[in-house]
Structures are given as structure tokens and as C-alpha cells.
Amino acid sequence: MDTTLAVSEGGINVVLKKAIALAHTSSHDTATWGPFFASYTASVALAGGTATLENAPANKLDLAGVNVSGAITGSIGFDLGLILPHICIPPVRVCIDLGWFGEFCTPQFCITWPHADITLSLPFAFNLDVSFGFRVDDLGSQWGIVLLIDPFSPRFDLTPMGPVIIAAIQAEVTSKLSGIPGIGPLLADLINTVIGAFTGVVSLVIGAFGALINAVLSLLDLLNVSIPFTLLKFDKQQTFIPANVPLGGDAPVNLTLAALTANVLDHELIAEGQLA
């Protein structure tokens, strides 16, 4: 081969560190579970990680210990009227027919349940290990050594978010109901009713948050399973001596990088090129 370029694991880590520092994005979603409606955004950023190279024939780049951190922000709203029973005080209204004087009914006050919502700000962090294969792609005017990520399933546990959300809902419901006169003795039961309703869907809520985090991760260039990540690019037309060097009017001296291969040997990424 005419040219040989080797990049050590240390060099690969420097290149990837720059890519990882740029890897941050967010996405938004909405969902409804019975009376509960959520509007939420997941934002993630990558940091750290260590790359190691697996020799041919594996030809792999393993990236371990990438820190994924971010937050779920947004709100969960719910109409208490869809959760709590219809309550009137007294529960029964008594009416007496007074003949030609008309009808007399005892007074009754029925509660109109308010709408409630809570604001979410739920941080999360976990580590991610991923593996990539190498491929040389024709990018038009350039050759690209690209990384093809192996299918991966991030392991993270968002269940600690459940009690936090429940506590926030409990505080909000308590606040809303405490201002309604005449239901003091019923307050604890009413709150339990709301919490009971939410507990039935909390796993679905957390599952939706997890799905959005996965979706956001796949939006990152480095972790996209559909679009290869270009690690290194080389111009097909290599200008060995620029124009006007050493004298004004001197034409550039170009050679064409006609072919490029990439393999891992001795834990180095070896790119070999053929000039024409």
C-alpha cells in the first residue's frame, strides 16, 4: 500500500472524546393514561467513556462506561372530577311537596373538583457500554472510516422516579382539596383515591419516560443505529504540495486516494490507502 495511517487506542479516545462532548439532545412527547395527561421532555448528554480496539477479524471498537445523564421535565395534569366521586353535602337533598305552595328542598352543596397539575424535573444518570464495527464508506469527494453501532439496550432504572411523582401528586392534591370547605373528614380518603388511581398507571408513565430516553439516545449521531458515525474522513484528492508553494503561480500537486481499507491490528486502527 502507498500510505499507512495507524491510530492508537489513545488517539481513538481523543477523537471520540470530541464526538462525545458534542453528543447532547432532547425530545418531547405527550401521553394520556385515563385521567392523567403528561407533557414531557427528555434531555440527555454523554460524557466520559473509554474506547478499546479489538483486533481483526473482530475489528471492533468497544466504548465502555459512557455516562448518560439528563432529566425528564414537563408536567402531569389530571382532572380530579374524573377521579373523585361526585360529592354533595348533604348527600341527599330532601324535597317536600307543599301543594299549591310549590316544592321545598333542603339546601345542598355539590363540589366541583378542580383541575390539578404538577411540574416534573426528574434527573437521571446511568452508564452505557456499546460496541461498533468499522467500515470504509465512499462519501463522494471523501473516504470515510465509519462506525456501525451494534444493537444495544441501555440498562437504566427509572423506578425511583415513581415515589417522587406520587409525592408530588399527593402534595398537589392535598393543596387543592384543603381549600374546599366541608370535606375535612373525607380529605384522607379522597387523596388516597387519587393516589390509588395514579399508582395504577405509574409504571406506564415511567415506561413512557424510558421509551423517550431511548428515542433521544438514538438521535445522537454516535448512537444512531441507522446512520453510521463518521470517525475519520480523508479527501480523495490529496493535495501534497499546495498551489503557489514555493513560488507564486505553481500549480498544486495532487494525487488521488483511489482506495482505502481499515482494520484493527495490534489494537491500532490501521488505514491503508492506494494512490493513483
Add this chain to the structure above:
Amino acid sequence: MALTLGHHVFAGLHEDAVNKLLRAYQAARPKYFFYACPPLGAGTPSIDFWILPPLPVPGTNSGIPFSVRILRARVDFVPADAGLALPAPLALGANQFAVLLTIEVCFMCGLLIEIPVPRETERNKEGRQPAPRHDERPHIECARLSIWAVGHPISTSNSHGGRDIGLRVDHIVVKDVGALEPLFECYFETMLNSLLDALRYPVERFALGAFGSLGLVDGPRIADDQLKVWADIF
């Protein structure tokens, strides 16, 4: 064995690539391979050939047109190719390259071109022979010379804040020119090093797009038929 030797990046340019570069250089910039005094030059002056003044003829205020043309140039990095036979005392050692040249030197006999001499007074010109009459039909006499040289790689700072890598001739041998050998060796070593200076390559350029910022930390060195450099990514 790892190529990077503890650095981030290793780059090696094989001697075949350098010879391709020489051919590309000759195609893009033919004047660096052809130096001629008109009318010996062919093509467009300053593009196809480098304009030389006539070679002064002692006893006249004129010169004879002459040209120097590199017909063939080939570089061989250590270890030497099987067919390489360097004339004594040349030998290809560690971290060295050999270059083989075929050069054609031509004179246009029978044609003299007046050379203006700066600040020469009319009085000083007295006694100097005018250019002979052109009663001889101009004709071209050429000689081909085989030149062998050995040298080593160099690295110098460039105007872009990076490093240029290049080659420099240390010893040269011109054979079959008799007593003129040391004169020709002096002349062609100077010419060859001037040409090699124009061939210096900014080492950061090859990987510039790939790595963003790269600094030469070791090399250039010649071994295994390659010109080798090592760099770190910043």
C-alpha cells in the same frame, strides 16, 4: 508490533507513493524538471521550462544556449531494492534514501546570445571579442548523465505553524565524466537539493481533515521502504 509507538498517530508513505508524487509533480510543474535557455526550451516559458540565461563564453560578451533536463527520477528508501546498484563510495544506510536520475545536458552550438554585463563601461569592453558571426549552422549537442545520490529525511518549520517534511541529498556521484566529476557533482547536488526543497510536504495536511489538529512529535524517519512520521492529536 504496534506502529504508533506510544503516540496517537503514525503515518507512513511508501517509496512507490513518493515516486508517484514525483511523476505528479513533473506533470503539474514541468518547469522544475526542465531548465533551458531559449531557444532550447519547448513549450511555454516559466510553465513548461524554467528560463536559464545563456552560458557565458569566456572571451566574448555572449553566451551559448544550454539546457538541463531531468529525464528520469526514482527514489528508493532503505532497504535498497534488489536492482539498486549504487556506485562507490555511495552506500544506502539506516534512515537513508537513494535517488537515481538521468539528466540530459544540451548546448546549442553555433549560436551566441549577447549577455549585457551590468556597469561594464565601454572602455572595459575594449579588447573583448564581439560575438562571432553566425557562419556555423546552429545545432544541438546533448549528453546524458546518470546520477546517483543518497540522503536523509528532514523536517523544517513551515509558514503555517506546522512542519514540512522533505528529503536532502548528502552525497552524489556522477559517473563517466572524467575529470569533470567533482564539478558536476557540486553542480547537480546543489540543483537536486533545490528541487527537493520545492518538494517539501506539510505533514499535517494529510490528516488535517481527519483529526482537526495534529502535531508532529517524531520523525521523519526512513525504514521499511517508507517515510515515517508520528504525531499527536490536539
